[in-house]
Amino acid sequence: MGRIVRFVEPGVVEVVDYEDPPLEPTQVRIETLYSGISAGTELTAYRGSNPYTSKRWDEHDRMFIPGGASFSYPIDGWGYEEVGRIAEVGGDTRGVELGDVIYGTWGHRSTNTVPWQWAANRVLGAQADPRIGLFSRIGAIALNGILDASIHLGECVAVFGQGVPGLIASQLARLNGGTVIAVDAIPMRLELAAELGAHHTVDASTQNAGEAIRSLTDGRGADVSIEITGSYRALHEAIRSTAYNSRVVACGFFQGEGAGLLLGEEFHHNRIQVVCSQISGVSPSLGHRWSVDRLEQTVMKLAVEGKVNLASLITHVFPAERAAEAFALLATSPQEAVQVVLDFAGAED
Numbered sequence: 001m002g003r004i005v006r007f008v009e010p011g012v013v014e015v016v017d018y019e020d021p022p023l024e025p026t027q028v029r030i031e032t033l034y035s036g037i038s039a040g041t042e043l044t045a046y047r048g049s050n051p052y053t054s055k056r057w058d059e060h061d062r063m064f065i066p067g068g069a070s071f072s073y074p075i076d077g078w079g080y081e082e083v084g085r086i087a088e089v090g091g092d093t094r095g096v097e098l099g100d101v102i103y104g105t106w107g108h109r110s111t112n113t114v115p116w117q118w119a120a121n122r123v124l125g126a127q128a129d130p131r132i133g134l135f136s137r138i139g140a141i142a143l144n145g146i147l148d149a150s151i152h153l154g155e156c157v158a159v160f161g162q163g164v165p166g167l168i169a170s171q172l173a174r175l176n177g178g179t180v181i182a183v184d185a186i187p188m189r190l191e192l193a194a195e196l197g198a199h200h201t202v203d204a205s206t207q208n209a210g211e212a213i214r215s216l217t218d219g220r221g222a223d224v225s226i227e228i229t230g231s232y233r234a235l236h237e238a239i240r241s242t243a244y245n246s247r248v249v250a251c252g253f254f255q256g257e258g259a260g261l262l263l264g265e266e267f268h269h270n271r272i273q274v275v276c277s278q279i280s281g282v283s284p285s286l287g288h289r290w291s292v293d294r295l296e297q298t299v300m301k302l303a304v305e306g307k308v309n310l311a312s313l314i315t316h317v318f319p320a321e322r323a324a325e326a327f328a329l330l331a332t333s334p335q336e337a338v339q340v341v342l343d344f345a346g347a348e349d
Contacts, residue, residue, distance in 0.1 A: 005108035010048030013324040029088035032344040036081030077107030083133030095120035103133030139299030142168035148277040153177035158222035161229035162189035210240030233260035
């Protein structure tokens with residue numbers, strides 16, 4: 001019997017039981033160790049603001065269609081930050097063994113039954129801290145934004161938002177040769193950004209970010225800005241902060257109408273290019289050699305080698321049965337948390 005996190009309705013979370021399917025000869029069963037909560041995408045489902053819950057996504061036309069919904073409550077197993085161990089193997093499997101640690105995306109559930117090939121592509125080394133496996137997809141989202149930003153050695157990169165993806169993006173931007181300016185309104189996150197290597201920090205709660213960034217760059221502005229908060233006001237400030245004829249990469253998951261986004265100002269007068277970065281694909285110029293699998297594998301390799309610090313982003317671990325408390329913390333007190341994790345294996349008891 002497995003356990004799965006259910007959104008009963010907006011703001012209401014339960015943990016319910018489910019039956020595991022029979023294991024086929026070519027499958028393995030993974031028992032979840034940890035499952036991380038995304039403070040962006042997942043909270044849109046928790047709050048009821050996600051467009052999939054009010055409109056229907058037409059996969060063929062790639063449009064949201066009014067009337068109907070792609071998902072309706074109760075919604076089971078939302079989530080995309082998981083790591084676990086292989087607990088069972090079928091009789092016709094190769095490349096994996098009992099006890100192998102597997103990273104991936106399978107939602108807040110205690111088990112995952114998959115083809116052995118899928119698991120074999122996601123084995124985390126035996127010497128690695130298994131917690132870093134939580135960050136394969138959210139790390140891929142951050143790395144995808146870095147690829148879309150097309151950072152060049154010596155350029156100034158402003159990263160708006162120092163939640164989990166922003167803190168990863170800031171580290172990756174520095175690895176890519178950028179001088180990093182980390183922007184957020186939560187002091188704790190700015191302190192962590194500085195500890196992880198950001199060259200400058202800007203507290204948007206007390207400073208005008210655009211003016212601060214232009215001051216740090218001798219009036220030029222950031223060579224490229226990455227917006228990863230999902231706030232329209234942050235996107236507007238990223239546009240204000242960016243050099244003439246330069247690029248803003250929008251990675252955040254924006255909700256509702258664009259209040260606070262004034263496109264007749266710096267966007268218009270400074271010829272700013274705004275590029276969407278979203279994990280369903282990569283830049284058209286890179287699609288022939290990059291994939292989501294490669295993005296995830298790259299982030300995991302960097303973490304294992306100690307070039308990116310992921311475990312330090314974890315601030316809270318809750319037993320899976322207390323998932324309602326974990327979501328409430330992120331929804332009501334975001335200033336207190338960065339990465340919140342659900343423990344399915346009792347490792348933190």
